[in-house]
Amino acid sequence: MVQRKVCLVGDFAVGKTSLFNRFVYNRFSETYQSTIGVRVQRKILKVRDHELALILWDTEGGQDSTTLKESYLKGAAGAVIVCDLTRTGTILHCEEYIHLLRRENPALPLAIAGNKLDLVSPDHAHVTVAHQVAQLFQAPLTLSSANLGVGVEQLFQSLGERLVHAQTTI
């Protein structure tokens, strides 16, 4: 089976682990348990009649991208940059994560998740900012709610499809 390593990055408490848990186990918890180091799980995706094993690396978030351990990113075929639609800083920090991820491989497939959609209205100023950042850095934005399970499948599915044929990693 085709395997691809995908990293989840973003500031602390934006909902990386929540998206990971919703996607892999279809569960959600209100309580915040900060990730220490990294967690790994596998999820099989169906991409155009083929099976793809996504090996997800859920990393520990910090204040910004400077605390991200680059050794966790090695060999990744793609990444999901997660921001919290209720915190502007986490949206603006996406730029740094994008630079970090594209430094080794400018063509690396990326996806931005604007998470906690259930806490903001669709026309909230933060949503507009998230769209602008995504457009500026040419990374598709998916609005998601790990809480309600909105946009999560779609986020990983669209990334998965781009991964199968992209032949380069970091």
Place this chain on the structure above:
Amino acid sequence: MLELEQEICNEYMIYDVVTAGVPQIDENVIMAIQQHAHESAMHQATVDPHPAEADTATHRQHESDPDLALLQELLLQAQQLLDTEQSIETPQQLTIIKSDRRGRRPMREFLLAPEYQRIDELEARIADLQRQLHDRDALIQMLSPAISRAIAQQVQEAHDEMAEALYPVIGRTIQRAVTESMRDLARRIDHMMRCSMRMFFLWRLVLWIRGIRPSDAALREALPFQVNELFLIHRESGLLIQHLSASATLTDADLIASMLAAIRAYVQESFLPHSDHSLDSIEYGDMQILVEEGPAALLAVVVQGVQPAGFRAILRQQLTELHAAYGAILRSFQGDPIDGAWMLPLLQPLMEWHDGSA
């Protein structure tokens, strides 16, 4: 005279001490005291406007007062009675009827001294118990002798149940300890036998010279060693390139390979950030994961039992040969399945490795 009267008034008249049974107080004594004290009190109330003068008067009267001798006698008797009362052990035997409220404390304390003392002791004990109940350490200290005795008794009376309950803990601990000491023994012997000889008599001679008992050497030969799993892992991504298993029951080999890579990355980042060393083995129970690192791929084997001498060197050698022959393929691995037939000749022998292999 007035002082004495006052004392009597304060102490004796106020209580009628009635004994229930023992000891017998002479009723005449009590009545005499009461009457005398009553008269004196009346006398004091009418004749004593200036206590200071009365005091000197008292001194003067002492020798000539005819009542004094009687009063002293009575006091002596009362004192003796009180002495016997004090020696009464059980307070139930004593009934005290209060006939006046003034100044009764000294008498009560005197009479009830043993009870007060016991109350004080009991209060102290209750306070101590309360403190022990709230202080975890003290509570443990208080309870542990009883618990130890109960456990000891339980072990004696129901050792089958106890053994069953403790087995999961003790069994594993013993298993680990035995494996550990076997490993030690094997390492010691290996160390002494580095240059062992094949020929039997020479071998026995070597054992004898090196001070190894033949039974130990035979045991070392017989120790079970097995390679359960083998993972060839892409170094950068942690993705699984090839997996061989002795049992074919493992279904999550790809996940395990990635987890192993993540653990290594975590240990490296957290504990060895600026070092060339990295995690090269993980132990759990009597299992061990040995990891050898090559430029493009890692070789991880899960082994059970005592590692034969030189096994690590063999791992390294096979990994080096693999890189020499197929380095380019290993480096360019992206996660797409590959036909691993070409690497089997190098990996398969590791799965069948045992002491005799060379």
